[in-house]
Amino acid sequence: MTIHYKISPYDSAAHLFLIDLTISSPNPDGQLVYLPTWIPGSYLIREFAKNIVSIEAMSQGEPVALRKMDKASWQAAAVSAPLTISCIVYANDLSVRGAYLDSERGFFNGTSVFLAVKGQEQDTCSVEIIAPAQIKWRLATTLGAVQVDDSAFGLYQAKNYDELIDHPVEMADFAEVAFQACGVPHRLVISGRHQADLSRLARDLQRICEYQIQFFGTPAPFKEYVFLTLAVGDGYGGLEHRSSTALICKRNDLPLAHETEIKPGYLQFLGLCSHEYFHSWNVKRIKPAAYAPYDLQQESYSRLLWAFEGITSYYDDLTLVRTGLITQQTYLDLLSQSITNVERGQGRLVQNLEDASFDAWVKYYRQDENSPNALVSYYTKGALFALCLDLTIRQKTLGAKSLDDVMRALWQRFGVCFEQNEQGVTEEEWECVAQQTTGVDLSSLFNLGLRTTTELPLRELLADVGVEWQQRVAVSSADKGGWQEAPKHNAPSLGGKTAAETGGVKLTQVFTDGAAQLAGLSAGDVLFAWNGLRLTIANLEQFLSSAQLGEKVRIHAFRRDELMVFDLSVQAALLDTVGLKVVFGLDVGFLNA
Structure with missing residues (x-):
C-alpha cells in the first residue's frame, strides 16, 4: 500500500479534523x-x-519544506523516504457537499479532506478513521472495510x-434500519433528532430501490447501498x-408512526431518495464523456446535464407512481408544478437546455435576483423534455418503445462495463443511441428541445395520452400549480416576487416586462406606500385584487437609503400556472411500469 490516510476528530468544538497522508x-x-476544487454532482468551483x-x-x-503552488496544491521538497503530510481542516459545512464536525456528529466527503497525490491517483489507498474520544458514535459508509471495530471505526x-x-x-449516534432490495443489503441512517417511523421508511424505500434495480436489470451495480440522512x-x-x-431533510417531513397518508414533505423526501438512487446508474456509471475521468482541479463542461439531471428528475417522481406509492393524480399534480415552475421564468425564452447544461458552473449554481429572467433549470425543463421524448417515442412506435428502452440501452453500452473501461457518452452518442434503440427519427425534437428556446410540445403530447391541460393565473403567492375546479383567468399582477421587510415590502425579483x-x-x-397608504406584505394582495387593470398606482419606495417615487401601471397576471388531470376513464400508459 503506497498511500495511507488517517483522519481523526481534532477539536469538535472548533469543527476541526486532523488528516495525515x-x-x-x-x-x-x-x-x-x-x-x-469541486465535488462530482455539484457543478460549482x-x-x-x-x-x-x-x-x-x-x-x-524531520520537517520537509512545503511550497504552495496555487490555490489548492502544494509541492514538497525532494525526499528519498516515505513522506507524511498533515493538515487540519475546518469542517462546519452542514450541506451534503462538504465536511462537518461537532460534539453531536461528524461527516465528510473525501473531496473536502483527502489530498490527492499527483501522479498516483490510480494507486490503491487505505484510510484509517479514528473514533472520537469519550463519545459513543457509530460509523456508516460504503467504503470497503478491511479491519473495523463493532462501531465500524477502523481501516x-x-x-x-x-x-x-x-x-x-x-x-x-444515529438511528438506522436495514432492508433488502433484489438481494442487495440496504440501510437508511438518520442523524439528528427525529421521531421517524423507520419501518415505514424501509418499506417505501424498498419499493423504490427494487423497481429501479429491475428497471435497469439485475444485478445491481453495487454490493450494498446506504442512505446517509441528516434530519434538521x-x-x-x-x-x-x-x-x-x-441527504438532508426536515425532521417533520419524515413519517411518524401514526401517519398513514403521504404528507407533502414526505412525498418530497421520497422523491429525493428516488432521484439520488437513480443516479447510481445515470451519471455515476452512464457518464458524460467530460467526466470520464473527472478533472477535479477545474471546471469540466458538458452539454448533457439535461440528460443526467433532467432525465433523473423525470424518473424520480415517475418511480413513485409506477410503484404505487402515489396516485396518478398526485403525480400529475407534481408534474403540473414542474411545468408551472418553468412557465414562470422568462429565462426559458432566453437560454436553451444545452446552454443551461454548459453554463451550470457560472449561472445555475450562482443564481441572483435576475436568474428567472436569464436562465432555465436543466433539472426541471430537462425533466419536461424527457417527458416529451418519452411520449414522442411511444406515439411514433404505437407503444412498442419508450424512453425506458433508451435508458436501458445506454446502461448496456456505457454503464455495465464502466468500471473496466470508464467510457463516457458524448452529446452525439446519446442522441444516436436514442434513435437507434427506438427506430424513430428524433432529430427535429432534439434540435427544438435542446438547441432552441421554442416551447416544448407538451400540451399536445399529453392530450394524446388522455391528460387534460389547464392554463390559469395563480390564486395566491403560495400557488405552485395544480388543477383548479374554478380556475382564474384574469387578475392584476405586480410582476415580481416579494418578501416581508421592516417598514414595507421588499421586491426580491422583478420579471422581464x-x-x-x-x-x-x-x-x-x-x-x-400604495397610493399614499401604508403597504405591508399582509395587505399587498388586497391592494392588488382591488386594482383595475391599467390603473396607475403611485408607489413610494426606498432604494438603498434613498426615497423614490414610481408610477406603476397595473398589469394582468400571466397565465403561467398549469393544472393537469386524467380524462375520466382513460389509462395513461407512461405512468405504468
Whole structure:
C-alpha cells in the first residue's frame, strides 16, 4: 500500500479534523499534492482548500519544506523516504457537499479532506478513521472495510482516489434500519433528532430501490447501498455517490408512526431518495464523456446535464407512481408544478437546455435576483423534455418503445462495463443511441428541445395520452400549480416576487416586462406606500385584487437609503400556472411500469 490516510476528530468544538497522508514512494523530484476544487454532482468551483487551517510535511522525523503552488496544491521538497503530510481542516459545512464536525456528529466527503497525490491517483489507498474520544458514535459508509471495530471505526480501502472520494462517511449516534432490495443489503441512517417511523421508511424505500434495480436489470451495480440522512429543522438536499447518497431533510417531513397518508414533505423526501438512487446508474456509471475521468482541479463542461439531471428528475417522481406509492393524480399534480415552475421564468425564452447544461458552473449554481429572467433549470425543463421524448417515442412506435428502452440501452453500452473501461457518452452518442434503440427519427425534437428556446410540445403530447391541460393565473403567492375546479383567468399582477421587510415590502425579483420593471422598480427596492397608504406584505394582495387593470398606482419606495417615487401601471397576471388531470376513464400508459 503506497498511500495511507488517517483522519481523526481534532477539536469538535472548533469543527476541526486532523488528516495525515503518508506516501510510501513520493516523487523523488518533490511530491505534488492537491485538494479538489469541486465535488462530482455539484457543478460549482467550491474551493475546498480554503478550509485547510494548517499544513506541514515530515519525513523520517524531520520537517520537509512545503511550497504552495496555487490555490489548492502544494509541492514538497525532494525526499528519498516515505513522506507524511498533515493538515487540519475546518469542517462546519452542514450541506451534503462538504465536511462537518461537532460534539453531536461528524461527516465528510473525501473531496473536502483527502489530498490527492499527483501522479498516483490510480494507486490503491487505505484510510484509517479514528473514533472520537469519550463519545459513543457509530460509523456508516460504503467504503470497503478491511479491519473495523463493532462501531465500524477502523481501516478501509479504496482501489484509487476516485473511489476514495465517492464514499461519504457519517459518524454519530444515529438511528438506522436495514432492508433488502433484489438481494442487495440496504440501510437508511438518520442523524439528528427525529421521531421517524423507520419501518415505514424501509418499506417505501424498498419499493423504490427494487423497481429501479429491475428497471435497469439485475444485478445491481453495487454490493450494498446506504442512505446517509441528516434530519434538521429546516433543510433540503441530496448528492449522489456510487453506492450511497448524502441527504438532508426536515425532521417533520419524515413519517411518524401514526401517519398513514403521504404528507407533502414526505412525498418530497421520497422523491429525493428516488432521484439520488437513480443516479447510481445515470451519471455515476452512464457518464458524460467530460467526466470520464473527472478533472477535479477545474471546471469540466458538458452539454448533457439535461440528460443526467433532467432525465433523473423525470424518473424520480415517475418511480413513485409506477410503484404505487402515489396516485396518478398526485403525480400529475407534481408534474403540473414542474411545468408551472418553468412557465414562470422568462429565462426559458432566453437560454436553451444545452446552454443551461454548459453554463451550470457560472449561472445555475450562482443564481441572483435576475436568474428567472436569464436562465432555465436543466433539472426541471430537462425533466419536461424527457417527458416529451418519452411520449414522442411511444406515439411514433404505437407503444412498442419508450424512453425506458433508451435508458436501458445506454446502461448496456456505457454503464455495465464502466468500471473496466470508464467510457463516457458524448452529446452525439446519446442522441444516436436514442434513435437507434427506438427506430424513430428524433432529430427535429432534439434540435427544438435542446438547441432552441421554442416551447416544448407538451400540451399536445399529453392530450394524446388522455391528460387534460389547464392554463390559469395563480390564486395566491403560495400557488405552485395544480388543477383548479374554478380556475382564474384574469387578475392584476405586480410582476415580481416579494418578501416581508421592516417598514414595507421588499421586491426580491422583478420579471422581464412586468409591471414593476416597466415602472422602473428594481429587485431590492422596499415598497412602503400604495397610493399614499401604508403597504405591508399582509395587505399587498388586497391592494392588488382591488386594482383595475391599467390603473396607475403611485408607489413610494426606498432604494438603498434613498426615497423614490414610481408610477406603476397595473398589469394582468400571466397565465403561467398549469393544472393537469386524467380524462375520466382513460389509462395513461407512461405512468405504468
